[in-house]
Amino acid sequence: MGDWWTRNIIEPGKLPLLLALTAFVVTFVVTRVITRMIRAGKGPFRNIETGAVHVHHVVPGILLTVIGGFCAVAGGQRGFGSATAAVIFGIGAGLVMDEFALILHLDDVYWSEAGRKSVEMVVLTAALVGLLLLGFAPFGVNDLSDDEMQSRGTVLTTIGGNFLLALIALFKGKARVALFGVIIPFVALFGAIRLARPTSPWAKRFYRRRPRARAKAQLRAYHHDRRWLGPSRKFQDWIGGTPDVDPARALERR
Numbered sequence: 001m002g003d004w005w006t007r008n009i010i011e012p013g014k015l016p017l018l019l020a021l022t023a024f025v026v027t028f029v030v031t032r033v034i035t036r037m038i039r040a041g042k043g044p045f046r047n048i049e050t051g052a053v054h055v056h057h058v059v060p061g062i063l064l065t066v067i068g069g070f071c072a073v074a075g076g077q078r079g080f081g082s083a084t085a086a087v088i089f090g091i092g093a094g095l096v097m098d099e100f101a102l103i104l105h106l107d108d109v110y111w112s113e114a115g116r117k118s119v120e121m122v123v124l125t126a127a128l129v130g131l132l133l134l135g136f137a138p139f140g141v142n143d144l145s146d147d148e149m150q151s152r153g154t155v156l157t158t159i160g161g162n163f164l165l166a167l168i169a170l171f172k173g174k175a176r177v178a179l180f181g182v183i184i185p186f187v188a189l190f191g192a193i194r195l196a197r198p199t200s201p202w203a204k205r206f207y208r209r210r211p212r213a214r215a216k217a218q219l220r221a222y223h224h225d226r227r228w229l230g231p232s233r234k235f236q237d238w239i240g241g242t243p244d245v246d247p248a249r250a251l252e253r254r
Contacts, residue, residue: 014133016072017194023090024097027112028122031057031098036241039111056200058102061095064088111244116233124179131183155174169190173200197221 037043048055068089073079101109109115120156162185169191170178181188196202198218207214237243 016082017129017133019083020086020093021126021133022089024129025093025126026096027091029092031095032240035110039241051072054108056099056108057095058099061092061099064092065096066092068092093125094122097125099187111241113156113243115243116236116240123239124176128179131180134247137184162188165189165192168202171196171200172202173197195220 004089034043034045038045038047043090068085068087069210071085072082075085096103098118099110100121101115104117107112110118165185165188166178166181169181169188172191172194173196174191174194177187177191181191195213195217196207198207198214198221203214203217207217
């Protein structure tokens, strides 16, 4: 275990990344526990308010992210200073990403249906950073041999090809696949060759005069959402808490 730790974490200088990821995940979990307790009216925690202003935790999160980022740039990749900066940055990033939906909508949607985006982005961020920690490099550069790494043309071609595949997947409405495809090229290739989502820019551009392709894309999206949307939402609710019921939707169900 000690040899693995030294060979895979210490020597490559990945300890700050590990500390930042750990701080990120722990901060998110602790923040969600506290906000759920506040929501239920339990425990000593309360919302922070100054007059009529509700101070969201994204505010200290931004400050900690800025402080940790600048300290990390100034402190290098090794030593106590870099480790401390990584922890500060991870805590700040956890607070910020926990309110990603608020930043996206510029509205307090924390416990609404739109607030699910925060949980989704936290999970995606943790997964991507975890892949980097395990040794996956962006655009598949880690798959090149030493001789290939010395050839700039090969490196640039590899990066350009993988970036193009990820871009096609994104254009096809598969944002998650595109993000993971940046780290794992095969995922980007899979998303690039599959049918596009029916509401994606790709479908609107290339399926406009292809009714069979458009119908097939709609059917595949329907079956995919029917299979995975429910479990995905249950997983998000288990992590971040169930959103409040929208009064308008409640009336529609009646």
